[in-house]
Amino acid sequence: MSWKPLFEPPQNPMLPIEGDDRLFPIRRIFCVGRNYAAHAAEMGNEVDREAPWYFNKSAQAYCAGGSKIPMPSETQNCHYEMEFVVALDRPASKVSADHAMEAVFGYGCGIDLTRRDLQAQAKEKRRPWDLGKDFENAAILGALTPKAQFGDVNNQQIWLDHNGRRVQDATLSDMVWSVPEIIAHLSRFYRLMPGDVIMTGTPAGVGPVGPGSHLKGGVEGLTEVEVSFSE
Template identity: 45%
Template sequence: MTAPVLWHLDRPALPVAGRAERFPVRRVYCVGRNYLDHIREMREGDERDDPFFFQKPTDAVVGDGSAVPYPPHTADLQFEGELVVAVGSAASAVGPQEALGHVFGYAAGIDLTRRDRQRDCRDMARPWEAGKSFDHSAPCGVILPAEQAPSTLAGRLTLSVNGRERQHTSLELMIWNVPEIISHLSRSYRLMPGDLIYTGTPAGVAAVVPGDRIRVEITGLPALTVTISEGDTRASQ
């Protein structure tokens, strides 16, 4: 008997502050190397290059309060606290001056990274997927609609682990700001409602282990908290 080839797959959807409806996620884009202090921290130079992007699978998105299983194939799982931009309307080759008109809202996010695998990819000049694009690697908080977040883009980002501050920055220190990110990204992809853009992380990244509680706070936005749980050891065999 031939097995069926069609399945019903639910898209991840994030809560929206003050609304009953949720934000269904279409794609997840991430900006690489967008804070100078983090570039130096990673020993990757100190020049302002054109922004570059990578993607995570849609089902990597998990919400506030989630338990994130420690992933297989790594001994160095690291956090990267980030501002997340939620796209609300189609955007193709838009200029920076019109980019914010396509934003639905903002959220706190974490780009979880298998740093050892990312370094392997970098050393072999291969894509970053092994280090970045794995299950549960894109925690994202409650989305605050843009009209309710007037101070967000000039705000502060803080990430703590078990109550100890590990990252702290001003969002104005991004090499490429949000309008520029949207403009550059829309030249290569047609952005659509449901897209999430993780905008990069500052210095201070470090490893976490099962039991660690990670919290990201950004001015004016709902906080995001996740806990690293024990992974499935069968997946590492």
Template identity: 45%
Template sequence: MTKVHFQSAPTTIPIHGADEAIAVRRIYCVGRNYVSHIQEMKEGDEKELPFFFQKPTDSVVLTGGTLPYPPATEDFQFEVELAVVIGAEGRNIPSDKAFEHVFGYAVALDMTRRDLQFVARDMRRPWEMGKSFDHSAPIGPVLPRAVAGDLAEGTIRISVNGEVKQDSDIGLMIWGVADTIAHLSTQYRLMPGDVILTGTPAGVGPVLPGDELVASCAGLPKLTVTVTGAETSSMKETIHAAD
């Protein structure tokens, strides 16, 4: 049998202040990690154990890039998040050892097709169509832990066209960085290049072509992306096609 190889360049994220970049292995995302966001999504106010979903590695968009308005949605929304980059392999990592596995941090966006996410939620289906699509993971430059320290607090904020939309503190996460790593490492062996998006506070909202998004978190390098137009299809067409 002849093997066919399809090669593509690895997805990388630049390291702030260095001529190096992180090769991304996987992108994990934490759901419902701020009480304020749980409440605005009308999902109660329970502090449940963290749960995780993934985004495609090649969904990364770097700062200064463009964010095409995705197809199959009429409600394209932003969620600003702290991203943690793993630098050392580990499984069943204790919380008090978790930061030893962190290479660095970045500010990120969990872009969401909210209408499709809600349809999936109501039908008890996986969230992939709402969360795991092309260009859904803008991530800023990585600031090494050696510079940033062990992040446990700090402002997290996003503005759209200069207007602040989300403004909170990562100290309000239900599960902080260390506990998130500990929980995730019981389900997966974490490896260098894994990126963990740690959840979003309240204030999420829609964007349209032409909007400029500027995100910041705890003194990390800012992330700036601009939404562009793209071919779209209606949500109804998407739902019927899936039936």
């Protein structure tokens, strides 16, 4: 008997690459929680300086930068969170921080959407955050820039404008956990593989979006990312 799938399996979503006609297939999306002290404080939390911690978004949460999307369903309080994105193109398993960057292909800009009210309800009941974090169009990602073209990650500015008003403004050096430290730590718990994407956390200044909102964000040296919401 010849076996075949019941229906056509979906393809992995793919990110554009600056200066390249190839595309980067997304395998998994890891997100770092509370990686900027000022953001943790504005949410009434403290940074865990013992180790970074994570939540996940499925690849199907991907939304291409430049899209116009509907407001997320079942929420009255959807927040934007600007993020520096790291894309891997080599396996990494229990690597040291000294060798972690060997797995990096490049970097991009991302916006993490959060159904904050659903996240708060989950926290109160000590439940997972999936409904608040992992949903359609919740990971808005722009084009990737290869690592060599971007250079070292240090004090590049990261920012986001909401309807033309600057609401988030920090530098990558403000991250509590650096990119090599994140990759090294994460690789202890997962065998990281080509196509894995890491959203490294958001600075202070997060807030709600509404119908007609427009978001535009960037990291110095990278292609900007933007998204708008239907009225």
